[in-house]
Amino acid sequence: MSLLDEIKAKAASRKKTIVLCEGEDKRVVEAAAKITKEGIAKIVLIGNKEECNRVAPGVELKGITLVDPLTSDKTAEYANILYEARKAKGMTLEQAMEQAKDRTMFGALMLKAGDVDGYVSGACHSTANTLRPGLQVVKTAPGIQTVSSCFIMIAPKGGNPYNPDGVAVFADCAINIEPTAEQLADIAISSAKTAKSIAGIEPRVAMLSFSTKGSGNDDKFYQTVPKMQNAVSIAKTKAPELALDGEFQFDAAVAPEVGALKAPDSKVAGHANVFVFPNINAGNIGYKIAQRFGGYMAIGPICQGFAKPLNDLSRGCNVEDIVATVAVTALQAD
Numbered sequence: 001m002s003l004l005d006e007i008k009a010k011a012a013s014r015k016k017t018i019v020l021c022e023g024e025d026k027r028v029v030e031a032a033a034k035i036t037k038e039g040i041a042k043i044v045l046i047g048n049k050e051e052c053n054r055v056a057p058g059v060e061l062k063g064i065t066l067v068d069p070l071t072s073d074k075t076a077e078y079a080n081i082l083y084e085a086r087k088a089k090g091m092t093l094e095q096a097m098e099q100a101k102d103r104t105m106f107g108a109l110m111l112k113a114g115d116v117d118g119y120v121s122g123a124c125h126s127t128a129n130t131l132r133p134g135l136q137v138v139k140t141a142p143g144i145q146t147v148s149s150c151f152i153m154i155a156p157k158g159g160n161p162y163n164p165d166g167v168a169v170f171a172d173c174a175i176n177i178e179p180t181a182e183q184l185a186d187i188a189i190s191s192a193k194t195a196k197s198i199a200g201i202e203p204r205v206a207m208l209s210f211s212t213k214g215s216g217n218d219d220k221f222y223q224t225v226p227k228m229q230n231a232v233s234i235a236k237t238k239a240p241e242l243a244l245d246g247e248f249q250f251d252a253a254v255a256p257e258v259g260a261l262k263a264p265d266s267k268v269a270g271h272a273n274v275f276v277f278p279n280i281n282a283g284n285i286g287y288k289i290a291q292r293f294g295g296y297m298a299i300g301p302i303c304q305g306f307a308k309p310l311n312d313l314s315r316g317c318n319v320e321d322i323v324a325t326v327a328v329t330a331l332q333a334d
Ligand SMILES: CC(C)(COP(=O)(O)OP(=O)(O)OC[C@H]1O[C@@H](n2cnc3c(N)ncnc32)[C@H](O)[C@@H]1OP(=O)(O)O)[C@@H](O)C(=O)NCCC(=O)NCCS
Pocket: 089, 127, 128, 129, 131, 132, 135, 136, 140, 145, 146, 147, 148, 173, 174, 175, 176, 177, 284
């Protein structure tokens, strides 16, 4: 069974309720029907019957709960939740009433209220518009200040000698552009959690750099090596039980002979399976190299660090991508 099939099967056994916010999108309506038919999760779809029938004619809506913020009797209650979360930022109750009718905000408020277990959107909204409602009302998990993202990378058939698990986690490739040391520590801790709960591997986290244990002579302006070293020490203090180390070059992180040479005292060097990149440029380029040159399959981006699970689809997604994202979201739910 592939990892993706395992994720779907595990999700099906959990029977979580996930809100899909974009009933105006054909792919989302088709995915809602497929997820319902296959029993992967219970779906609340934000939209109405006429609209779904118009964008996705002939698609079976039986078993899907349709909710329209313009007519729902919950909108006023959700507006109050939004008002409480944002009044310190100057939001009025009238503004909250108006914003609660927005589909992505409505979905995030359903999640905050505990009426669903997870949220998936972004098939026809930008990353910022998809995640902002979550950042504003759902906020971060206890002990975590930074929402981040990762990709689960699955080795091609035949495996890869440097990745005996056949699975790796790369972060952050999609949200935090130039993370601070504190943010990198949060990214590492959240990625380890995702590695365990979704990828099913025991995490060994490498904080990546162009330098291994001080070998790189960082320039005086950018200070990227000290930043990564600082991130290692913050992460070790926040999560002392975690197998985490760095800073490492990628070969020192994955090749046992290089790890033993350059970081002989490290338990992670040479054996890492979770990789934290110094910034979004490195992370995004890195996962695409693994995908295109290495033949790895990428699942994600998976959002992590929220108090409750929210995930962002790519606007180029297909029905299968939406189904997979809903399954991952169901596994992230408590
Ligand atoms: C995550 C992202 C979408 C947030 O965008 P945004 O809505 O413009 O963010 P804002 O700066 O307005 O912040 C909104 C709130 O979220 C908080 N926030 C923003 N990013 C956060 C993060 N990573 N973790 C936790 N909180 C965050 C802010 O502190 C702010 O809180 P407040 O309003 O209560 O003070 C933005 O960082 C982004 O666009 N990242 C790059 C995404 C991208 O282009 N990816 C490419 C895909 S490959």
